[in-house]
Amino acid sequence: MFKLYNFHASSTSYRARIVLNCKNIAFEYVSVRLDKAEHLDSAYGEINPMRGVPTLDTGEKRLYQSSAIIEYLEEVCPEPPMLPKDALGRARVRAIAGIVGSDMHPVTNLRIRNYVRDEYGQNVDGVNAWIQRWNRQGFDAIEAMLDADKERASGFCYGSTPTIADAYLVSHVFSAVRFKTDMSPYPLVQAVVASCEKLEPFARAHPARQPDAPKPELRRNP
Ligand SMILES: N[C@@H](CCC(=O)N[C@@H](CS)C(=O)NCC(=O)O)C(=O)O
Secondary structure: OEEEEEOOOOHHHHHHHHHHHHOOOOEEEEEOOHHHOHHHOHHHHHHOOOOOOOEEEOOOOEEEOHHHHHHHHHHHOOOOOOOOOOHHHHHHHHHHHHHHHHHHHHHHOHHHHHHHHHHOOOOHHHHHHHHHHHHHHHHHHHHHHHHHOOOOOOOOOOOOOOOHHHHHHHHHHHHHHHOOOOOOOOHHHHHHHHHHHOOHHHHHHOHHHOOOOOOHHHOOOO
């Protein structure tokens, strides 16, 4: 069975869990507590040299980088497909995934937030302002892309079934809301999230439903 080293609130973990669930792939949940800096321990450094989550252990090899993990899952478990059959469609789906995965997440990642806090002396509001600034730029682009897609009739980023773009978008919106990004300018993004969250594989991947999530009564920042 696959093992996923991950953390409930990590958006890169969340996007990998969504794809695993959509493809109905059972996996063992191995918690790496980012809130306790377990990813910086030498033990996790042996597992993932970049010390990020997720890591997918296939039983044969360890795979790093959620984008590589997701593409691997698509290749070894093609049903249901999470990439369109046509090259143009795949490029459009990957563009949305790329905005989240390459433009938004890297500059708002934990180590960057900590650097902005420690090296630039920012408090919680200052760090949140940094995160919100980069989220706005990405969501502005994604909202415009969804709006421009006249063939988009369903509740998804592309086509009539969930694609990897939805996995990236839903998980990043969770993170954005956690850091108080104003989502009101993005009704199309919010509509995609609302329709995806109704689907059981997305709901089951939600951070609040993971074994290392705080109990509801202890949760300050769900
Ligand atoms: N590009 C990597 C990023 C992995 C990553 O850094 N994940 C975050 C959690 S969302 C993390 O582990 N951060 C730890 C840190 O920044 O120190 C991927 O997509 O897998």
